[in-house]
Amino acid sequence: MATYTLLPLPWAGAPAIFATTLAALCSPNASDPDIGTISTIVASNPDGGVGLRQIGEGSTILQAITSGSGPGGYVPNITFYLQDDGSIPSGATITSVTVRVRVKASAAANLDFLGPHQPFQLFSHGSYSLGGTSVAASAASAIGSTYSFIETDPLTVNPATGTPWLRADLFSDGNVDAVGNGAWFLYILPTNFNNSVEFDYAALEVIAGGTPMQWCYNPTSNHYVFAAECPGPPFISVAPPTIAITGFSPRST
Amino acid sequence: MITIHGSGFGDGATVTFDGLPATDVVVHDQTRITCTPPAHADGFVTVVVTNPDGTTGELADTFVYTTLSVTPAVGPIAGGTTLTLTISDGGAGITWFQNY
Numbered sequence: 001m002a003t004y005t006l007l008p009l010p011w012a013g014a015p016a017i018f019a020t021t022l023a024a025l026c027s028p029n030a031s032d033p034d035i036g037t038i039s040t041i042v043a044s045n046p047d048g049g050v051g052l053r054q055i056g057e058g059s060t061i062l063q064a065i066t067s068g069s070g071p072g073g074y075v076p077n078i079t080f081y082l083q084d085d086g087s088i089p090s091g092a093t094i095t096s097v098t099v100r101v102r103v104k105a106s107a108a109a110n111l112d113f114l115g116p117h118q119p120f121q122l123f124s125h126g127s128y129s130l131g132g133t134s135v136a137a138s139a140a141s142a143i144g145s146t147y148s149f150i151e152t153d154p155l156t157v158n159p160a161t162g163t164p165w166l167r168a169d170l171f172s173d174g175n176v177d178a179v180g181n182g183a184w185f186l187y188i189l190p191t192n193f194n195n196s197v198e199f200d201y202a203a204l205e206v207i208a209g210g211t212p213m214q215w216c217y218n219p220t221s222n223h224y225v226f227a228a229e230c231p232g233p234p235f236i237s238v239a240p241p242t243i244a245i246t247g248f249s250p251r252s253t
Numbered sequence: 254m255i256t257i258h259g260s261g262f263g264d265g266a267t268v269t270f271d272g273l274p275a276t277d278v279v280v281h282d283q284t285r286i287t288c289t290p291p292a293h294a295d296g297f298v299t300v301v302v303t304n305p306d307g308t309t310g311e312l313a314d315t316f317v318y319t320t321l322s323v324t325p326a327v328g329p330i331a332g333g334t335t336l337t338l339t340i341s342d343g344g345a346g347i348t349w350f351q352n353y
Contacts, residue, residue, distance in 0.1 A: 213306065215263070222282040224263040226305040241261035241283065243302050243310025249256045 093213070093228075094165040097155045215240050257286040263304040270316065271298040293318045296343025317345050 157164055216230035217223070217238040224241050225231065257268065260283060268275040268288045275288035286302065295318045301311040320341040328334030340347075 215306070217283075222284065223280075224261070224283045224304075226263050226265065240306060240308060241263060241304070243259065243261040243266075243304060243308060245257060245259040245300060245302060245310050245312035247258045247312075248300075248316055249258065 094167065095156060097165055217241075254287055254289050257288065257300065257302065258284060259286075259302070259310065260284050261304070261310065262286050262302060263306075265305040267303045269301045269303070272301075290316075290318075294343055295320055295341045295345070297345050317342055317347060319343075319347075 155165075213226055213228055214230065215238050216225045216227055216235040218225070218235050220234045224238075225235065230237050254277065262280050262283050262285070264280050266278070266280050266286060268278050268286060270290050270293055273291040273293060275290050278286060278288040280286050297314040297317050299311055299313040300316050301309050303309045322339045322341070324337050324339070325334065328336075
């Protein structure tokens with residue numbers, strides 16, 4: 001059984017900018033009680049495979065599935081779903097998403113990434129593409145005995161759609177039994193998974209960055225404005241207003 | 254064009270009538286929005302105001318679409334024709350009051 005340690009949300013101390021880690025895949029063994037079906041073991045791996053755990057407070061992986069197997073043992077694919085935990089401020093504009101994988105490899109490998117809803121895919125050496133938009137990332141630092149992070153450049157748009165990120169892009173829409181409905185799909189396939197490349201530990205983080213918004217009120221004009229920064233006096237920062245509709249004119253009833 | 258009265262309306266708020274977007278939406282202040290409702294069949298609808306941060310407020314079964322018809326459409330210049338006003342409310346069961 002793994003011991004979970006919730007990491008602090010890094011955006012809390014950075015006004016006007018946030019970057020929050022939504023979830024991670026970084027359990028040191030395959031007996032993680034939260035993941036159940038993830039039991040694929042990587043050969044010669046003392047850590048015993050991969051697992052999912054939450055890393056951001058409240059971030060929850062709703063479901064995880066693995067399938068396939070290979071000679072020598074490898075992690076074929078993992079489908080999982082993120083639950084909106086509110087760590088991205090309400091109404092915030094998501095300006096970038098970084099996908100980060102934690103690996104240890106015994107030989108050089110190139111890793112590429114695809115976006116969610118396609119879904120997200122990871123493959124090695126560039127020789128096994130599943131289609132879609134890919135973002136290359138170097139795996140050079142993953143060579144050796146220590147774990148390394150390999151991450152994409154900040155993705156300013158969802159590679160699967162080509163449009164700016166929406167909150168809904170990151171999270172499950174509730175239809176968790178179908179890949180592509182808010183699912184993330186991590187595909188790990190070393191080109192030579194028998195011998196030369198060993199992924200004995202994999203982790204995935206989704207780091208969303210952007211600009212938090214706030215409510216501002218102008219008591220002179222009796223206006224609420226939702227903005228990154230209040231326009232200045234007489235505007236003051238206030239709590240989000242609660243909408244109430246009391247009637248219509250001319251009266252309909 | 255109608256006016257929606259209430260509170261907490263933020264600049265940039267949107268309005269829907271049974272999910273159909275209103276047009277010409279103007280947030281005059283946090284208590285008043287004017288807009289043009291979309292075309293809709295007679296009857297009650299739910300009106301929803303959505304602020305830019307995604308929060309919403311709604312009022313159900315209060316706003317009603319009606320159709321007013323007058324027959325006959327034409328009559329003699331001399332007058333004397335009895336006019337019939339028919340108001341269709343889509344079965345909403347509204348009680349109408351006549352002012353003299």
